[in-house]
Amino acid sequence: YPPTSLPTSPSTSPSRHSSPLTTLVDQWGAHPAHFWLRGQEPARAVEFDERLGVWNVYGHPEAVEVFADPGGYSSDIVHHFAPDLPEYERSGMLTQMDPPEHRKLRRLVSRAFTPRLVAGLAPRIGALTHELLDRVDGGSGLDLVADLAHPLPVTVIAELLGVPSEDRELFREWAEELLARSEVAAVGRTARSADMVAAVLDLSARMSAYFGAHAEERRRRPQDDLLTALVRAEVDGERLSAAALGNFAQLLLVAGHVTTTILLGNAVLCLDAHAGARERVRADRTLVPAVIEEALRLLPPFSMFYRATTRAVELGGRRLPAGQVVALWLGAANRDARVFADPHGFHPERDPNPHLGFGRGIHFCLGAPLARIEARIALDILLERFPALRTDPGRPPVFQTTPEVVGPRTLPLLTAV
Numbered sequence: 001y002p003p004t005s006l007p008t009s010p011s012t013s014p015s016r017h018s019s020p021l022t023t024l025v026d027q028w029g030a031h032p033a034h035f036w037l038r039g040q041e042p043a044r045a046v047e048f049d050e051r052l053g054v055w056n057v058y059g060h061p062e063a064v065e066v067f068a069d070p071g072g073y074s075s076d077i078v079h080h081f082a083p084d085l086p087e088y089e090r091s092g093m094l095t096q097m098d099p100p101e102h103r104k105l106r107r108l109v110s111r112a113f114t115p116r117l118v119a120g121l122a123p124r125i126g127a128l129t130h131e132l133l134d135r136v137d138g139g140s141g142l143d144l145v146a147d148l149a150h151p152l153p154v155t156v157i158a159e160l161l162g163v164p165s166e167d168r169e170l171f172r173e174w175a176e177e178l179l180a181r182s183e184v185a186a187v188g189r190t191a192r193s194a195d196m197v198a199a200v201l202d203l204s205a206r207m208s209a210y211f212g213a214h215a216e217e218r219r220r221r222p223q224d225d226l227l228t229a230l231v232r233a234e235v236d237g238e239r240l241s242a243a244a245l246g247n248f249a250q251l252l253l254v255a256g257h258v259t260t261t262i263l264l265g266n267a268v269l270c271l272d273a274h275a276g277a278r279e280r281v282r283a284d285r286t287l288v289p290a291v292i293e294e295a296l297r298l299l300p301p302f303s304m305f306y307r308a309t310t311r312a313v314e315l316g317g318r319r320l321p322a323g324q325v326v327a328l329w330l331g332a333a334n335r336d337a338r339v340f341a342d343p344h345g346f347h348p349e350r351d352p353n354p355h356l357g358f359g360r361g362i363h364f365c366l367g368a369p370l371a372r373i374e375a376r377i378a379l380d381i382l383l384e385r386f387p388a389l390r391t392d393p394g395r396p397p398v399f400q401t402t403p404e405v406v407g408p409r410t411l412p413l414l415t416a417v
């Protein structure tokens with residue numbers, strides 16, 4: 001996922017909506033740039049940030065328009081942040097590709113990463129969740145992130161790929177390093193952001209080397225895992241190069257756990273703040289999938305993605321020249337009152353719920369079926385085993401500080417009233 005900059009002075013309308021969550025986010029240390037979390041509306045759906053030279057997109061229809069037009073809005077944005085960056089190995093970096101290369105790679109990896117493969121993981125996800133919760137000392141409460149929301153998806157993705165899940169401490173360090181880098185980048189498109197891009201690429205090379213070594217091993221000794229499937233996957237007689245495989249595997253590892261960790265935490269926070277929904281889902285756990293979708297709308301774990309205009313475009317009544325950086329703020333778009341009634345409220349029964357938490361269009365999250373199944377199973381088991389689960393007033397959650405992601409890094413919970 002790309003480096004980041006953030007709006008410094010978004011013009012917001014003076015009206016401020018309140019809901020249980022909008023008053024809590026300040027206590028949790030949610031990022032100041034995320035004004036929508038505090039119930040504020042953007043003054044305009046598309047706004048130019050003069051200082052950073054970035055077009056911020058806050059509106060839902062406008063974000064959908066961008067997602068739907070990869071020809072006009074390119075995902076290949078790294079050189080916009082660091083124009084002097086030397087060439088680097090980009091094959092396999094699906095999120096940064098445009099058609100037609102994107103289509104080809106996406107088809108290829110979709111052959112290996114199938115919905116059937118993901119559905120088959122359900123029993124293992126359930127067993128792992130129970131195993132992790134068995135280790136929790138129910139008497140003194142738990143930390144949702146450390147005890148479940150992080151170890152579950154990181155173990156699942158490691159097992160799926162076929163790399164040792166004992167390396168998960170290393171994976172956690174990589175993810176933290178990546179998140180810390182984007183925090184540094186929040187100063188904007190300056191020399192520091194070029195340094196940061198270089199540092200991310202250095203980390204990326206280390207991760208690629210790790211996966212490259214494991215993939216090489218699979219070429220020699222195939223196993224029943226995703227790395228082997230990726231080594232073998234073919235489209236039109238072509239296979240993934242070693243470099244592409246290393247890059248794609250690291251994308252799966254990072255995208256495959258950081259966000260799911262946050263999603264589970266956010267779903268628990270949404271239920272904690274909304275007693276009505278909490279009671280309804282406790283009484284009827286078939287509501288769990290809808291709770292997950294509404295949490296993805298209200299607090300999308302990945303809050304921002306970049307595109308760059310390839311030609312002059314019209315968006316939200318504004319005219320954007322070619323070569324401009326566009327920031328899509330999914331959290332703001334998901335609260336667009338033109339699309340969602342009571343946008344700051346938490347309503348799992350919302351139907352339809354066209355949130356953008358997994359993006360849209362050709363880059364729509366490849367891992368959405370996995371994220372959904374993990375979050376549903378884990379939340380269901382959590383509610384079954386700890387029906388009285390609540391946040392701890394003495395130890396509030398601490399949020400991630402980078403503007404790219406929204407959600408807790410620690411989430412202490414009380415298991416009994």
Ligand code: HEM
Binds near residue numbers: 356357364
């Ligand atoms: C793409 C969000 C979980 C793998 C995306 C995009 C979003 C997203 C918004 C679109 C990016 C863009 O348009 O530039 C999320 C969220 C998750 C999640 C909120 C969890 C709650 C996962 C998991 C995996 C994964 C579990 C893999 C195991 C990917 C990949 C792409 C992607 C490979 C790139 C697809 C492409 O460029 O064609 N994700 N994701 N994600 N996600 Fe996820």
